Amino acid sequence: MARSSLLGTAPVPHADEGSECGLTNNERKGFGFPAETVDDYATGVVLQAGYRSELSFQQPKVLSYDPVKLFSPFGPWRALCSPKTRRATVFSAAGLAWKHFSFFTIALVAGGSVGPLANQEAEDALENLNTIIAGGLFFLLGPFVGTACARMWSVRTSGVGALWGTVLNLSVLAAAWFHTGSVADRSARDLIKRLGLASHALLYKEARGEDNLDDLVHAGLLLPEEAQALAPLPSKGQVVWSWLTHFWARVLSGELDVTPVPHAATLQPMIMQKCLNGQDAIGTALTFANAVRAHLVGGLPLRSSADVVGTSAASNPIPTCTCSPSSRRSRFSSTPWPRESTLGGTSTTRTGMA
Amino acid sequence: MLASQPLNACSLIACAALRVSAFTVIFSGLTAMGSSLDNPLGDDPSDLPGVSYSTFIKDGCEAWYAGVDRAVAGAWWEGLGVRHSQSKARRGTGKDYEA
Numbered sequence: 001m002a003r004s005s006l007l008g009t010a011p012v013p014h015a016d017e018g019s020e021c022g023l024t025n026n027e028r029k030g031f032g033f034p035a036e037t038v039d040d041y042a043t044g045v046v047l048q049a050g051y052r053s054e055l056s057f058q059q060p061k062v063l064s065y066d067p068v069k070l071f072s073p074f075g076p077w078r079a080l081c082s083p084k085t086r087r088a089t090v091f092s093a094a095g096l097a098w099k100h101f102s103f104f105t106i107a108l109v110a111g112g113s114v115g116p117l118a119n120q121e122a123e124d125a126l127e128n129l130n131t132i133i134a135g136g137l138f139f140l141l142g143p144f145v146g147t148a149c150a151r152m153w154s155v156r157t158s159g160v161g162a163l164w165g166t167v168l169n170l171s172v173l174a175a176a177w178f179h180t181g182s183v184a185d186r187s188a189r190d191l192i193k194r195l196g197l198a199s200h201a202l203l204y205k206e207a208r209g210e211d212n213l214d215d216l217v218h219a220g221l222l223l224p225e226e227a228q229a230l231a232p233l234p235s236k237g238q239v240v241w242s243w244l245t246h247f248w249a250r251v252l253s254g255e256l257d258v259t260p261v262p263h264a265a266t267l268q269p270m271i272m273q274k275c276l277n278g279q280d281a282i283g284t285a286l287t288f289a290n291a292v293r294a295h296l297v298g299g300l301p302l303r304s305s306a307d308v309v310g311t312s313a314a315s316n317p318i319p320t321c322t323c324s325p326s327s328r329r330s331r332f333s334s335t336p337w338p339r340e341s342t343l344g345g346t347s348t349t350r351t352g353m354a
Numbered sequence: 355m356l357a358s359q360p361l362n363a364c365s366l367i368a369c370a371a372l373r374v375s376a377f378t379v380i381f382s383g384l385t386a387m388g389s390s391l392d393n394p395l396g397d398d399p400s401d402l403p404g405v406s407y408s409t410f411i412k413d414g415c416e417a418w419y420a421g422v423d424r425a426v427a428g429a430w431w432e433g434l435g436v437r438h439s440q441s442k443a444r445r446g447t448g449k450d451y452e453a
Binding site: 034035047048051057058061062088096099100103107138139141143144145148149151154164172174175176181189200285288289317318336 | 370371372373375377378379380381382383384385386387388390391392393394395396397398399400401402403404405407408410411412414415416418419420421422426428447
């Protein structure tokens with residue numbers, strides 16, 4: 001059964017209909033589509049259902065949990081026995097069993113071969129060495145994990161949370177100002193919501209190294225011409241905020257047919273600051289994402305920087321976007337303002353945009 | 355020597371095995387936590403559920419729109435009055451206050 005998109009207005013092709021991109025039902029579970037949840041009643045954990053994205057399978061992610069159930073006397077054991085919840089623990093780490101077996105084998109061989117030859121003094125020396133290594137290990141790993149947690153929380157609050165709040169702030173202003181029900185007002189509301197959601201989705205896609213925007217086009221978050229314009233550009237999520245900033249500048253200057261904003265000149269700095277907050281939130285999130293591991297080993301930062309440069313140079317220039325064939329020659333000059341016809345505007349302005 | 359007794363020897367071996375096991379689990383757990391938190395926008399189960407957040411944002415936007423639309427359509431708070439002439443003069447078209 002075909003699923004409707006999150007915005008409800010975009011045409012969502014069905015795989016059986018021979019669509020251009022041939023999305024399967026599983027691929028209609030990403031950004032732009034309603035989120036599905038999976039409840040684990042035994043542990044009180046609610047997870048976002050997994051789906052396949054462009055590069056990898058997005059595993060079920062923890063949405064919430066019931067602390068009373070999870071930290072009850074048998075809660076941890078239920079979590080370990082539940083396949084759904086165990087995937088969110090460290091026991092799902094790849095190669096954990098093999099690593100344990102390797103460590104045990106090495107310890108057994110070393111102890112069995114050296115142990116009978118060691119005297120009391122050697123045993124004491126080994127004991128001291130063991131204690132020093134254990135202490136040093138956790139002395140190094142403790143700050144590393146603490147830094148990782150702090151940066152994750154920064155991404156959650158200063159990145160995703162700030163972006164979330166900015167989109168909602170602009171939407172509540174749009175709800176208050178563009179309330180006449182005219183075509184221009186409804187289009188303006190939809191534009192703010194759509195581009196806000198698109199910037200949120202692009203933040204995740206950029207952090208995952210995904211360049212293909214077909215799924216966002218089919219979900220109705222991006223128009224084909226928008227995806228075409230974004231395809232060769234870096235920082236796609238922030239480019240969307242430049243569009244939103246441009247949109248608000250035109251609204252506040254009275255160029256569009258939307259309901260005029262009262263005291264526009266006075267409110268302009270506040271609106272512009274909101275737009276900058278949205279752009280800044282994406283930059284903050286991307287700064288912290290993928291930046292923790294470089295501090296584990298001193299030799300990694302330089303090498304990881306080189307990897308990033310090499311990767312971006314190799315993969316970014318020509319992203320694949322089968323639904324929106326690119327045209328490098330006229331990419332910028334021919335990109336129309338999204339749904340400009342419905343927003344209205346003076347003829348002079350439209351000529352200027354073209 | 356204590357270890358010469360079979361029971362004590364077994365206890366010592368069990369404690370050593372437990373220690374190796376605990377260190378391995380703790381070390382693996384800490385490194386797995388660091389690796390998992392490395393990119394909170396990635397595909398690990400502990401990463402941020404972006405699709406759900408997207409749904410929450412969309413629901414929030416539509417809630418603001420629907421709330422204002424209901425208030426306008428229902429002509430609530432009529433006792434406050436509407437200054438048609440001043441709003442028209444100040445805003446040019448005055449479309450916003452005519453509805």
